[in-house]
Amino acid sequence: MELPPLSLQQLATVVTSAPTPTELYHTLSEYEAEACLLSIQDSNQAELLSQYYATFFFSHLLTDQIREARISTQRMPENLLQKDPSLQNCLNLLRAVWQRNYEQVYRVLRELPWSDQLKPLVQSYEAHFQEKTLKEISRAYEAIRPAAAATYLGLDPTSAAQGDSATVQKLTAYGWTWDEEAGLLHPKPVAEDPQKEARLYNELSEVMALIGNRRS
């Protein structure tokens, strides 16, 4: 199906109408060739390009394609990347995510000036990043200090270290248990999506059926 031409309005429509981050990514990737034809010499086109590439960048992050996000920055026009504030923010965010510098990730997301069009994506990514990190901590830690957990999850580490009940409550809300005597939290592993499991079983059944057919 042919997509409507790329414009600021169309970009906003794509962002608001995409039901999932994966679909947002796929739709935006279809526009990359069209974006490639725009010129940064024209100020209107440069603004559109800035919005497009920043949105596309976030669609990578929201689908956990960090490496691909990095590669996509290498395809952006060099001059635009160096001068545009939104894309510079994206680069800062990428660097922090790539280096797993959690404090910096939250700082970039919360404190840098993002354009109004990008703010919903920035907020979505913050929630996504927190959720992803929570799963990773749950898998990686048997016990964790509240301050460390707070740093990973973008909460206040100082109040967490002092045993602030509100912060601890936020963390126990994830199903973790709080050992007050030891001053440690025990994360609870997060279960995987059962739909993914079912799909894999179906695919395996197909393989077994194929092997069975060939044997006969």
Next chain:
Amino acid sequence: MAESLSYLTSVSSQLLSVDKISDDRYDCQIRDLIAYIKRSDKSLDTEFLLNNLNPSQHTLPYLFMLNLRVGSLQKKTRNTSPDEIKPGNDLWVKAVCFLRTFDPIQVRYAGNEWRRLIELIGQAAEAAAKPFLAVQVIRDAILRLDSLCGILSSVHVIFLRLCLLSRSYSYALPVLERQIFHFSTGQVQAYRKYIDHPLCSKNTPKDFFLSDASELSVKLTYRDHVQYFLYGGMIYMALKEWDKSLHWLSIVITSPVNDSVSKIMIEAYKKRMLAGLLGHGKLAPVPKTISSHVLKVFQSLTKPYMSLSEAFERNDFPRLRAEVDIGRSIWRIDNNEGLVSQLYNAYNSFLVLKLGRTFSALTTADVAQQAFTSLESSSKVENFVASLVMAGYLGATMLHLKSPGNATMLHFSGLPETYITRERGVRAWLAKEGQALKMITNGVDQCSNELKLGNENLQLVSKNQRWPDSSGKSGGNVIGEADGIGLEIDEDIMGDNN
């Protein structure tokens, strides 16, 4: 001109009802159409026709008109890439639209024109320093022509090159991840002459319409073959899929040679060494199919890489750093500087992984003492180890201790969920391999038919018919006899291995 348009549209519209007309009639009509276009090409108003034909319905006339238009502009401007075909201009838009919507059956009859258009699009995008523009278009066109993509063509090589140039590595995956199981040889088996399947028939084997004769691909050379697999290996390296890159680069270094090895093979050997270090922390074993003299050539031409690998494998960080510095100009000339720069991080990761093979648990302070002299503080080591565990590279869990010193214990023995993760990985792998198996099975069936009807087997049959006593059977099962020969060959192969 309206008359020509009316004729072209009416004939190609009839072709669209492919299910309703027989293959022979379709074949006959389409050949007539080609003859008509070729006969009247000088009198046709290509611009008018391009504006009035629909590329998805009138694929064949549209393709010819595009080529005629480009040809006339090239002649007029004496430029192989006239302005009209440059990205964004009129002919570019038309060509892109065509390549996204063409009818794959009609294109079988105009392989040369289709291929030339792809080449032109690639050249134009590259000339405008925007190779990415051609990547999606060519990928979609390759998959549209042959969704299985099991036959290597010259267009594949062009496509991977553009993917590398434009750094659009993941865009290559839909093509790369389809198994190539046919190589166009240019030789058409004799029996094919007696099988009456027109090009348009769904029973026509894909390697037949994608053969050299169809001109959808130019004749592939040895260089094209190794280049394709080198490019594929490089793309997988860029995506950090080390095992796949090792496999693709192994195909390059095991390519048959006469006396000397090619430069491309040397390049692949160097990259393969680095892929082994980055993916597994050690050099990947050399495939047994490489002869000893070829291996000696490889080793003699890659000595700096060998020294680098030794330092890496022996956990000698000062030497590794020295080797990286000494060979800097070599890595740059070989375009391997980026890969070499990744060695430091890989070195640190594999150090921790190796500790897991010796110890069941360590504090992160012990990890720092045992492994890292390169990282400054134990907090940096802890962050590094935590990043490995959280990213899933290191099968371990971390435990913050109650003690006042803020110690962290690293348990290398995986929890039960590690097994679950592994099992899930194996299941995903099995499902993926299953898909590949399905495709290869179809290919094997086709190959089996080829072998039964191929020139060599037919010669063998005729020989056996001349000497009926020699086989001990008269007539009988031809395949059974061939199987007997197969067993002998098998034993020879086993003998070589021993």
